[in-house]
Amino acid sequence: MTHISYEVKDGIAVIWFNRPEKLNTLTLQMYQDLGEAFEKAQKDDHVAVCILTGTGEKAFCVGADLTESIPYLGQGHYIDEWDAAHLKHSRLFKPLICAVNGLCMGGGFEIMLASDIRVASSQAVFALPEVSLGIVPAGGTLVRLARQIPYVRAMELILSGERIDAQKALDYGLLNAVVPPEQVMEKAMEMAKKLCACSTRAVQTAKESVLKLREMPAEQAFETEALLGYKAFTSEDAKEGLAAFYEKRKPDFPSKKW
Secondary structure (H helix, E strand, O other), rough: OOOOOEEEEEOOEOOOOOOOOHHOOOHHHHHHHHHHHHHHHHHHHOOOOOOOOOOOOOOOEOOOOOHHHHHHHOOOOOHHHHHHOEEEEEEEEOOOOEEOOOOOEEEHHHHHHHOOEEEOOOOOOOOOHHHHHHHOOOOOOOHHHHHHOOOOHHHHHHHOOOOOHHHHHHHOOOOOEEHHHHHHHHHHHHHHHHOOOOOHHHHHHHHHHHHHOOOHHHHHHHHHHHHHHHHOOHHHHHHHHHHHOOOOOOOOEEEEEO
């Protein structure tokens, strides 16, 4: 992969934006590679959780490399590679933890919004500067942001392009935790290991359910929830989990492949 690094160990896939000299700006090839990394992780039974972070101390990701993308968009082309990287249509049902180690702007912010759990450096800075360039953050932000935080906060960020620090991002509800810069990956790994200790099948079913059910009318959602719940309750992991509970021991879930 070009400037996207991927490594799996102990059930955790760590994916890095690896272009620190350019603040981890994303080329079209990097967008494509990131989408493929997510797909690879989803298909790998030895992966339970993914962590996404940036290489270097300055930036998580500041979005698309505009020297490449703006001319392409200006010719009337749509950049398909963006969709998979932003997890718009492809589904990653394994938890995605973002370890935001620095600047998180534009497309980097949008990719973060596709994650499930977020930890950031106390020195991280967040912004959606697109409106200052005459464009809009259409990589999922216009759909996701107002569903994740209060409407007025979402609109303030989208319409003003204002930069906010990590503490304010935490206060807005964008983050789970803020830690000193040197502890970002440590905290992300701690969170990932907690998820790895649970049933991989149950965790994936839970995430899949939330992603699918939030788009459905309530009655249909409740019916689908019951079906997905039945799928989990009748799994081999459920049998092992309940047996371990009654026998007062740690479960050894069959879905754990590492």
